[in-house]
Amino acid sequence: MGKPIIEFENFGFKYRSQVNPTLYDINLTIEEGEKVLIVGPSGSGKSTLAHCLNGLAPNSYKGDITGSLKIKGESVATQDVFERSKLVGTVLQDPDSQFIGLTVGEDIAFSLENDCTSQANMLDRVEEVSHMVDMEGYLDSSIHQLSGGQRQRVALGGVMVDDVDILLFDEPLANLDPATGKHAISLIDRIKKETNKTVVIIEHRLEDILYRTVDRIIVVNEGRIVKDATPNQLLATSVLDDNSIREPLYIKALKYAGCEITPEIQPENINSIQLYSCKNQLVEWFESVNFDANSKHVEPGLELKNVSFSYQSDQEIISNVSFSISKGEMVSIVGKNGAGKSTLSKLICGFEKPSAGKILLGGEEITNNTIKERASKIGMVMQNPNHMISKHLIFDEVAFGLKLNGITEDEIKERVEKTLKLCGLHPFRNWPISALSFGQKKRVTIASILVMEPEVLILDEPTAGQDFRHYTEIMEFLIELNHLGVTIIMITHDMHLMLEYTPRAIVIANGEKIADDTAVNILTDEVIISKANLKETSLFELAIRAGFKNPREFVQRFIDYDREVRRTWQ
Numbered sequence: 001m002g003k004p005i006i007e008f009e010n011f012g013f014k015y016r017s018q019v020n021p022t023l024y025d026i027n028l029t030i031e032e033g034e035k036v037l038i039v040g041p042s043g044s045g046k047s048t049l050a051h052c053l054n055g056l057a058p059n060s061y062k063g064d065i066t067g068s069l070k071i072k073g074e075s076v077a078t079q080d081v082f083e084r085s086k087l088v089g090t091v092l093q094d095p096d097s098q099f100i101g102l103t104v105g106e107d108i109a110f111s112l113e114n115d116c117t118s119q120a121n122m123l124d125r126v127e128e129v130s131h132m133v134d135m136e137g138y139l140d141s142s143i144h145q146l147s148g149g150q151r152q153r154v155a156l157g158g159v160m161v162d163d164v165d166i167l168l169f170d171e172p173l174a175n176l177d178p179a180t181g182k183h184a185i186s187l188i189d190r191i192k193k194e195t196n197k198t199v200v201i202i203e204h205r206l207e208d209i210l211y212r213t214v215d216r217i218i219v220v221n222e223g224r225i226v227k228d229a230t231p232n233q234l235l236a237t238s239v240l241d242d243n244s245i246r247e248p249l250y251i252k253a254l255k256y257a258g259c260e261i262t263p264e265i266q267p268e269n270i271n272s273i274q275l276y277s278c279k280n281q282l283v284e285w286f287e288s289v290n291f292d293a294n295s296k297h298v299e300p301g302l303e304l305k306n307v308s309f310s311y312q313s314d315q316e317i318i319s320n321v322s323f324s325i326s327k328g329e330m331v332s333i334v335g336k337n338g339a340g341k342s343t344l345s346k347l348i349c350g351f352e353k354p355s356a357g358k359i360l361l362g363g364e365e366i367t368n369n370t371i372k373e374r375a376s377k378i379g380m381v382m383q384n385p386n387h388m389i390s391k392h393l394i395f396d397e398v399a400f401g402l403k404l405n406g407i408t409e410d411e412i413k414e415r416v417e418k419t420l421k422l423c424g425l426h427p428f429r430n431w432p433i434s435a436l437s438f439g440q441k442k443r444v445t446i447a448s449i450l451v452m453e454p455e456v457l458i459l460d461e462p463t464a465g466q467d468f469r470h471y472t473e474i475m476e477f478l479i480e481l482n483h484l485g486v487t488i489i490m491i492t493h494d495m496h497l498m499l500e501y502t503p504r505a506i507v508i509a510n511g512e513k514i515a516d517d518t519a520v521n522i523l524t525d526e527v528i529i530s531k532a533n534l535k536e537t538s539l540f541e542l543a544i545r546a547g548f549k550n551p552r553e554f555v556q557r558f559i560d561y562d563r564e565v566r567r568t569w570q
């Protein structure tokens with residue numbers, strides 16, 4: 001047993017604005033040098049636990065603590081945020097809320113200044129850190145000119161240099177492209193091993209985190225710890241499923257095939273798992289299922305013809321991109337951080353104007369239409385919900401667009417209520433938005449666009465911060481809309497989402513389109529995966545390890561089968 005570094009004892013927290021506590025009976029000891037993953041459904045209290053650990057609660061988020069929290073053996077009850085920051089370094093869920101400097105270099109330097117590093121040393125260290133997170137070309141760029149994932153990388157870089165014993169990451173992968181996510185996980189692992197720091201990670205993307213070993217997984221639900229186990233032990237239970245947390249895809253495939261998952265077969269990673277007799281079961285399952293899922297769409301929807309764009313005249317961000325998405329299609333746009341995906345959506349919505357090329361909707365050119373003209377037909381849900389929300393109450397936020405369009409009060413009420421129900425927000429309709437978790441806020445922004453009933457819906461990372469139940473609800477809801485003829489375009493770094501929900505994907509790298517194919521073909525193509533910072537799927541690896549001659553087909557059958565299973569849940 002190592003020395004305890006974090007000790008929550010009978011710990012509870014109640015936000016001042018809430019009637020009931022958000023955390024109850026937390027008894028959790030984390031030892032020096034441990035790496036612990038905290039998972040749980042949206043709104044279960046994970047970020048609150050993180051805020052209690054880094055002192056934001058109760059210092060910034062006011063509330064009452066019961067029980068005790070000790071760090072390094074000492075009670076921290078009276079510490080302020082600054083004192084706590086010397087013990088715990090944090091990457092928050094919304095990186096925008098923690099930038100201090102104006103440029104990338106200044107922001108990284110700020111973390112070093114806290115440690116009184118000498119000026120000369122500082123420049124070297126800033127270079128080194130920026131290199132670590134692959135941002136060395138951006139040291140003079142303003143934070144505001146960075147893409148969402150680039151901001152996340154800077155935030156990661158900042159905390160990695162903090163001279164603290166505990167590193168706390170709240171959804172570190174949310175905006176990172178899959179390859180950078182993998183890199184970040186390796187980096188966290190390396191720093192932990194080299195410096196013996198204690199690492200606490202909160203993340204919905206369990207499979208991605210388990211790319212590198214974690215010592216323990218803590219499952220939180222409704223403010224309590226419901227399970228504290230090693231990954232191998234946990235994956236052998238149904239706790240993840242029971243608590244709306246997504247299991248790794250290869251585990252799901254093995255379960256579909258009827259294989260028994262035990263800790264002994266080391267299920268924590270696709271490379272560690274022993275398949276034994278599961279191989280035969282997988283083959284039998286594969287042969288027993290077959291679907292022909294794809295239907296063809298032909299009506300013209302959204303078309304881009306040779307579109308180019310630059311923010312600054314010397315650097316082209318989008319280069320000669322053309323594609324055509326039929327009415328009623330559901331397509332992913334994927335690619336590296338900073339590749340130009342969000343910029344493309346800004347061009348489609350009219351927030352920016354192409355320097356060359358045309359954009360058409362339903363066969364008609366809209367290149368010169370105003371944002372307002374497009375807004376009734378094209379809805380856009382942005383990456384960061386805090387960039388979209390302008391109202392105090394949930395109902396008002398969702399009703400806002402309808403009000404602007406002069407819809408009657410009765411109709412507004414009906415449409416807003418219906419949308420809130422669909423988005424799982426109805427119980428909160430009279431709440432202030434400030435009292436929602438990040439995942440809940442994200443759903444508010446989706447609701448505020450859906451209520452407008454757009455023809456084309458563009459969603460930038462629609463499921464970031466969502467637990468599996470809400471993820472599935474949102475995605476199945478989008479599929480329903482899609483079946484009604486709404487064209488859906490998703491910008492995502494979630495390879496599961498792309499595989500499972502969008503038959504087709506467009507890949508952008510350095511502002512150019514480098515592929516336009518089925519999601520399965522793309523995620524099994526090494527060259528494209530590497531060029532666009534994507535990540536191979538564990539299903540493909542499972543199929544190879546189980547000896548399938550056509551692993552692509554195995555992946556496709558899993559996807560089709562899984563889709564059918566999910567449909568029957570509805």
Ligand SMILES: Nc1ncnc2c1ncn2[C@@H]1O[C@H](COP(=O)(O)OP(=O)(O)OP(=O)(O)O)[C@@H](O)[C@H]1O
Nearest residue numbers: 015022042043044045046047048435437438439440
């Ligand atoms: N600032 C706040 N003021 C009042 N209540 C809050 C505040 N932040 C969170 N809560 C309450 O705590 C609950 C849990 O929120 P928290 O952010 O800890 O959840 P989470 O598990 O991190 O969720 P997610 O995965 O969606 O980020 C919320 O449903 C809300 O009731």
Ligand SMILES: Nc1ncnc2c1ncn2[C@@H]1O[C@H](COP(=O)(O)OP(=O)(O)OP(=O)(O)O)[C@@H](O)[C@H]1O
Nearest residue numbers: 145146147148149150311337338339340341342343
């Ligand atoms: N307002 C701006 N001014 C100048 N450059 C910008 C601006 N916004 C974005 N950029 C640059 O344009 C490039 C593309 O950014 P964009 O946000 O489209 O990327 P992305 O593919 O959506 O990335 P991510 O996956 O990280 O969200 C990036 O290199 C970014 O630094």
